[in-house]
Amino acid sequence: MHFSTVEAVLEYEVKEPTHFCFNLEAAQWPTQRIVSEKLELSPPVIARCFEDPHFGHRLVRFDAPPGKLALHYKADVQLLQQYHDPNLEEAPVRDIPDEIFHYLLPSRYCESDVLCAAAQKMFGELKPGVSRVRKVVDWITENITYRPGSTCSTTTAKDVYVQRSGVCRDFAHLGITFCRALSIPARMVVGYVWFDEPPQDFHAIFEAWVGGRWVLFDPTGMAPADRLVRVGTGRDAKDVAFCTYFGNIELKRKEVMVLEHDPRPARVVRPREAAVA
């Protein structure tokens, strides 16, 4: 069992009355226990908090007037360790439960329909199972360059596959896309985890449904997947944006801090490229 303290500070300049929907809080999720937490908004606003029934994440919606807006979230979270059988098998499609069937379909950022032939050509002949998903992840790690600034909010898995660079959400989108193209349900997971290399930020990884359960994978190799404090789970990045807004705003400050209270085993760190202007 791991124990982490996570924290996010966000500051905005709100330029016109704007509706916000934040997704910052540690999720109520079977794999983690929120020991303590607080979310502060300044100035105080009347916010509606709710838990999304499909995805389990906790959203905060409110209208903000023009001016400064600051959020501060801090939580202590226990993570249950999960051991996965390295021989987990892919399910035939008939055994994929109705409620997760939709994770086989393409989504805004994951055109598994368009990339189907490429995925089949690259991974279609491999032995099905968790080892195949691992091969997909290895291909991404080896063939996509982590490069901040090389993608934007409308970049899709197809774009990333073509241009061969991106950031964590792009890596996750490509992993999800290949899995779905192989008839393996897959979805995005975002949250807090300590990066060996600065700067700290929110992280995006993915999970694939093998052996009758969801198994986490991080194609960036930036952090151990089982240390991630889960915030959101969704079809792709649009379902788990930390901030969705309707109005005119400017992000002035974003700081993410993670403190892991138990030591990590030593591991090989994958160097990241410096940010592109």
Add this chain to the structure above:
Amino acid sequence: MHFSTVEAVLEYEVKEPTHFCFNLEAAQWPTQRIVSEKLELSPPVIARCFEDPHFGHRLVRFDAPPGKLALHYKADVQLLQQYHDPNLEEAPVRDIPDEIFHYLLPSRYCESDVLCAAAQKMFGELKPGVSRVRKVVDWITENITYRPGSTCSTTTAKDVYVQRSGVCRDFAHLGITFCRALSIPARMVVGYVWFDEPPQDFHAIFEAWVGGRWVLFDPTGMAPADRLVRVGTGRDAKDVAFCTYFGNIELKRKEVMVLEHDPRPARVVRPREAAVA
């Protein structure tokens, strides 16, 4: 109240063991009452029928062995007439209920993020409300050419906006996309309706959330929206495909028949272009 008999016949050549998910049956939906129905599969298969909890549609999933596969669905359905106040207003985003908030987001075929500036430029200054959605629909009707064969299963709203041609699902995708880009929740609706011009087929339209309710629009102008027997409701076409399959099949026959038991008022028919080779 309208009363329709709808019927679909589908025949496939199944070339390898294939998993099917069909979405053919009239939905259990407040606006319609299924008086009688039957769904026949040949050869008989062990099928799982379930109602999707998010979208209300009724799905049939099963594995089919190689060989012929035929489906025949027939239903008698009563449609409640709905009158909409022509002055329905758009809701401010804060009043959009949590459970339909996701209909503001982009989806696989509806890149409302990418087309946001275009939508704002074309429709942003118009008076908000149902009349604005009507302007969006009119723009599509006037500027997009109905042309079978001009699009395919991976065509998105952006493509349609650029190339200015498509079929009913493309028209609906563009309407949905423009609405979401204007912060109006919108979603796809598919079903059965009589076309003034042959051939009969499944139809796709969309509905926008104005005045606190969902209102149907058909940018193709091919049939009156209130005569549609609803089969599926979803973010876009991928949620409401009449057939999603995993395997190798060939569609050998598709016939859709609609009989409206009460006469329609006379209306202007929009001519359709002949199919492109």
Add this chain to the structure above:
Amino acid sequence: MHFSTVEAVLEYEVKEPTHFCFNLEAAQWPTQRIVSEKLELSPPVIARCFEDPHFGHRLVRFDAPPGKLALHYKADVQLLQQYHDPNLEEAPVRDIPDEIFHYLLPSRYCESDVLCAAAQKMFGELKPGVSRVRKVVDWITENITYRPGSTCSTTTAKDVYVQRSGVCRDFAHLGITFCRALSIPARMVVGYVWFDEPPQDFHAIFEAWVGGRWVLFDPTGMAPADRLVRVGTGRDAKDVAFCTYFGNIELKRKEVMVLEHDPRPARVVRPREAAVA
């Protein structure tokens, strides 16, 4: 030296006054000698024939009135055999002559800028030279499926790379694109050649500039490149379309016939998929 008789019959329904530019005739080119030829147009039109100074191909331009239009071209052509040293080397960019420098740049259907990282990842570490171009060609042959109907007139190399299928022009576009991305000048070549498998049609291949000369490659493997009677040479398909027109027409008949007067050595034939509806 090979000797071929080539022939093309084209028939159009011209629906409004239309300007045509045809590119059907065997090129005046150092590697071939036109022994005899004739081009018939029916009805007779006043046509302007000219040889493009950049590309060497011979164009026929004219206005056609509404009605039938038929072209018949037939030529006997001798092809010089060309032997290429299998050790031809790539030139450093400084040695690429000014007049072919532009064949390093992206073009309408060959986004070598966008696919640069993928090309570098896949082929960047290989030993430079004609053997590297051969590896590019082999990759295309192995990874792209020949499938009539899977692409259209606006399909680009990026699309083909993503969807993994296409026809001869798409294969050539991808080869050109990868070469340019590796700083090897490359361009499209179209012409007449006998296909082992019907139907006969115009063919598109590409040539890369290695060892100080242009060397032909056919990634489809459908015919030996040195048997092609050259019609056009250009940056990509838009420069060498057999028919560019401005108006409203319908192609009613297209027949291409090739007779090779000397036998071919036996070779392995790559099967092609049947046309997609």
Add this chain to the structure above:
Amino acid sequence: MHFSTVEAVLEYEVKEPTHFCFNLEAAQWPTQRIVSEKLELSPPVIARCFEDPHFGHRLVRFDAPPGKLALHYKADVQLLQQYHDPNLEEAPVRDIPDEIFHYLLPSRYCESDVLCAAAQKMFGELKPGVSRVRKVVDWITENITYRPGSTCSTTTAKDVYVQRSGVCRDFAHLGITFCRALSIPARMVVGYVWFDEPPQDFHAIFEAWVGGRWVLFDPTGMAPADRLVRVGTGRDAKDVAFCTYFGNIELKRKEVMVLEHDPRPARVVRPREAAVA
């Protein structure tokens, strides 16, 4: 007749041996006379200067070793004033000379094939002639937002049409694309001109072939087109890049200075948005 002094300073960090092709010098062109000029390279390199026979621009090619590289170009140029009949007519396609016929075709950044239907829908019914090109330019000026950072080196006219923002080269690409889609030859022109609003930079506009001559248009409205000192002319931006390179470099400084020696008439200035991060 106008008289301008133009100047460009470029400094690079060359990280590996790199081949450069610069296109910075005022073109030898009938509409301008170079009174004096100098181009300095530091460190001194052995450069090959040549004039492109297709486009008339003057290119400088050389290999640079790792280290600093600086270029300084300065020229005094007289511009002939050109008066265009406001009633210039579009030519029927048959009257478009063979040598400019290719300016009707799509190119890398100008997908006039894809945007054909949109152009026809928006401008197809307008009276042909220079006034129609002016309407195209007005549409761009009104509907596209000038926003530095909103596009990149691979952005095409289609992207700009969809996203509704860009910089000068994007505006020019869209103008070229619409013209070609209307069967009006069009091409890009880049050069030096004084901007009413800083910062100074290279500028890109376009010219359309109407009334038997090339007429300049600037859809950004940032400067009078007849004050532009022409550097390059081409199908689109890839033909007229001020720097094409093969290697690994970083641009450290780019300064463009323009001094117009005769006063401009007062004009309405179009405000530009500030740069996007």
